Amino acid sequence: MSRVAAASPPPRSVWDSLNPVRLLGELSETRYWMYLLLLPSALLITAVVLYPTVYGFQMSFHEMRLNRPALGTGFVGLKHYARMVSDPIFWTSLVNTAAWVTSSIILEFLVGLIAALALNRNLPGTKVLAVLILIPYFLPNVVAGHMWALMLDPRLGVINDVLVRIGWLESYKAWFADPTTAMGAAIVVEVWHSFPFFTLLIMAGLKGIPADLYKAADIDGAGAFSQLRLITLPMLKTIIAAAVILRVIGLVNSPDLLLILTSGGPGRSTQVLSLYAFQTAYKDFNFGYAGALSVVMFVLLMGFAYIYIRLSKVNQD
């Protein structure tokens, strides 16, 4: 159809100048077409990401309590930030966040790396295992949380039963009710849920390493561990850095799993910053303070990302 139009442009009828298909076709030939294509998504992201974020920053300097409208929404300066300094829960959450993120990341990376290295040998029959190993990553937090809560239940948990049978435990343990084990148990669930992310990315990275490197190392008599240390890990550096950044963002930002498993308890033993901010908003309706907490979290995360990227670049040189 368009070929005919190009060969001998027919006179424009009224219908033609209103025909949306034709109008769009002509619009697509203009210089600004690529920007027009981006416009809808850019507007949407501005509306649902940028605007709320700016609003959130601004909110952190205002009084905003939904359940106490009498207080108004006046400007209170740095009040919320000042309160944070003397808020013991904030400091506990900060320490817990550090513990939660570092332990989870290290374990997820190690398990993910081992799984990827094993899968990368392309042994017969392991394709099915690869699919099984990736499944947890796609499961909802709510279901992952319930599955493990059931298995770790103090009265009918199958993990308790197994551990007692093999003699590692005297009796059933209430993993999530004991402040000394709650964080550890939650980290186990988190690692189970998210290590496949590392497996996925590392597997993709492994495919890009030329086999010649390993052949040469073989001839030089380098063992498996030196090959891992001297070839595999350096070659994977960029992808590992990207995976770590993305996972850290996820771990710091989303309180979902801890909200489902422990709600921060017992005591404050699993209270992390994102969870504290969410509960301050969701339970106490203190939006101003919740906003300030999330701003601090955001700034810390940006700082971490900046330093981490700088460091991994320095190492590359």
Add this chain to the structure above:
Amino acid sequence: MAQTRSSSKLVWDIAAYAVLIVLGFLCVFPLVWTFLTSIKVEEDIVTREMVYFPTRFTFDWYVRLWNQSGYPVLVMNSLITTSVTVLICLATGSIAAYSFSRFNFAGRTQLMLGYLVVRMFPAVLMIIPLFIVMRNFGLLDSSWGLAVAYTSFLLPLFVWMLKGFFDAAPKELESAARIDGSTRIGAMFRIVVPIARNGLVATCVFVAIAAWNEYLFALMLTTSQGSRTWPVGLQLMVGEFQLPWGMLAAGGIISIIPVIVLFALVQRVMVAGITAGAVKG
């Protein structure tokens, strides 16, 4: 020398099998156990002696979940929210991905980076203002409002992943169509979209799974049965009844069936897409 090398290869192969079998078991066991729980009778769940191989089976938990807890409504709400999210991403994100993939223009790198950086913004920081804004626009507690909120973290992901698939589609066919007089938009819809069809489907599935699974936004932005999604409803049952494990297990199994089916169908393409986007990013 050659002897020791092949024997060390054998040792590592065995180690790899051992690792994969153990990990595969650990990954699947919680699912299997939850499924077993969902078809056990109450006396076999709440028992002093752990029942590993139940001999009595029941579908009672599923029936009760479906008839008593309003689960069909929750599933329906989730379906609507998920579909709307995917549609919004398709409508706005696919053309953005196409633009990033096919054109070189001033500000392209910065814009692409911008689409990546917005993923760093804390959900909590956005949720609170979104709550206020949506309340002002009457979008609070509606499936549409929730879907719009989901695009905040899913649209950038969608664009990046789909761009990878568009990049992989050869540009020659498109040029040929252009020479034949097709407009840019014509070439896009008639040539590129059909070629990248698998990638488009996989990207949609990835976004659909994420929207289907989402918990935090739904918890904050829905307040009634009218728009509440299944993860929120399922979590609320924990408080409502005295830890109804059979029912929770049944709800979990029902809700992850679509995820597992979709994942199995497009698993290979989707995995390629996730990793391609991440490698380049």
